[in-house]
Amino acid sequence: MRQFHALSLAAALALALPAGSAFAQATDLSVGPQYDTTHVYVPPQDFDRFVASVVATFGGHTSHQGVFQVTPTPSRTISQLVLTPVGTISVFGFKTPIPYPFGDERTGYLVTDMDAAVESARQNGAAVTVSIFPDPIGRDAVIQWPGGVNMQLYWHVRAPHYGALQTVPENRVDVSPDKADEFVHSFTAFSHGKIVSDNLNAPGEEIGEPGGHFRLVRIESGFGRIAVYVTDGHLPYPYGREMTGYEVKDLHATLAKAQAAGVKLLVPPVTAGGRESAMLRFPGGYIAEIHQLLGQ
Incomplete structure (x- = not known):
């Protein structure tokens, strides 16, 4: 039986970045495209088949698969990261109903400072649809840009070490x-x-x-x-x-x-x-x- 943990969307995928001093809002808060993931939700019964098909198509490898709580309210999902040379995918196969508004965010963007990133997003016209919530290795939020474009922002404590992508999606x-x-x-x-x-x-x-x-x-x-x-x-x-x-x-x-x-x-x-x-x-x-x- 897989162990159940309480983690955020990004924490479930074991990505991380070291803590740093506060950034001014004029600071570029990005880390790199290899740490920015497309969020893909699939039925649990299709999870392994989906992951295998992505690796077979593009190459690459996966993180450890587990069952986690990835939202600030109770839920359970299979979760795994697929790292390919052409882009990174966060895969979720929910075993419970998906709490609102999760499932509508298209991407997860790693930032160097969560508070600065959320404040910058607000000042630049985004709405914060899920306010910052903590997880064991970082913090997360979901924002919506004008036009209805939903994205997740996340920040973690330990630094990841992913190589550059061959091509940026x-x-x-x-x-x-x-x-x-x-x-x-x-x-x-x-x-x-x-x-x-x-x-x-x-x-x-x-x-x-x-x-x-x-x-x-x-x-x-x-x-x-x-x-x-x-x-x-x-x-x-x-x-x-x-x-x-x-x-x-x-x-x-x-x-x-x-x-x-x-x-x-x-x-x-x-x-x-x-x-x-x-x-x-x-x-x-x-x-x-x-x-x-x-x-x-």
């Missing part, structure tokens, strides 16, 4: 035109990020609308990459359901590995916007975009 955010500028302004200010590009006429092929166009904003910061998809919301399935886009060196070889591991190809490779991309659904229902940059 993109957090794919869908925001309405009403809130797009507000989200971009708020997040770049918080993250000390920069707008890499703001394309008002990105090809519709990237969102399943051949011949159409939409706005695509790309942001980079110490937290990694964000691709902001600004659309009218008329998206065909599965577009808009994917949270992360993974860059690989050989798209077709990776797709072959994925399909051999039981991953379903939802959208065959499409060439647009300087990349060849496809959409996948992993066991347990997780949908991801996967792409290879052209000319590399």
